[in-house]
Amino acid sequence: MSYCKGCGKEIVWAIDENGYKIPLDPRAPVYMRLEKMDDGTIRVRRDESSCVTHFATCRKANEFSRKKCGICGKEMNYRGDHLCDVRNAKVETKKNME
Numbered sequence: 199m200s201y202c203k204g205c206g207k208e209i210v211w212a213i214d215e216n217g218y219k220i221p222l223d224p225r226a227p228v229y230m231r232l233e234k235m236d237d238g239t240i241r242v243r244r245d246e247s248s249c250v251t252h253f254a255t256c257r258k259a260n261e262f263s264r265k266k267c268g269i270c271g272k273e274m275n276y277r278g279d280h281l282c283d284v285r286n287a288k289v290e291t292k293k294n295m296e
Contacts, residue, residue, distance in 0.1 A: 204258030212249070226250035 200209050202221065209221040228250055229242040253259045 202252060202256055202258075204261055205256050207252070207256070209252050210249070221252035222249040223252050223255055224249070226255060 200211060200221075201207065202209050208224060210224045211219050212222050214220055226249065228245045228248040230245040230248075232241040232243060234240050253262070256262075
């Protein structure tokens with residue numbers, strides 16, 4: 199059993215289809231849409247086989263969002279590793295000037 203470092207709630211870890219680990223709420227209510235009624239409401243049933251990502255329910259989720267490169271705007275990984283083409287070009291230019 200794991201707990202969120204941000205809010206302290208219980209989480210379970212899963213691996214998505216791309217191999218990334220993602221935190222899930224173990225008992226979050228998930229509802230499957232069955233049909234739309236004439237008055238605009240929808241009929242649903244609780245789907246016990248599905249989970250909700252903890253990022254959708256955690257009050258401190260913004261603290262865990264991925265950082266973006268200040269030069270190109272691309273997402274960096276959780277360690278901050280990202281070398282964009284612009285940064286590499288600046289490094290190469292600096293080396294050529296020495």
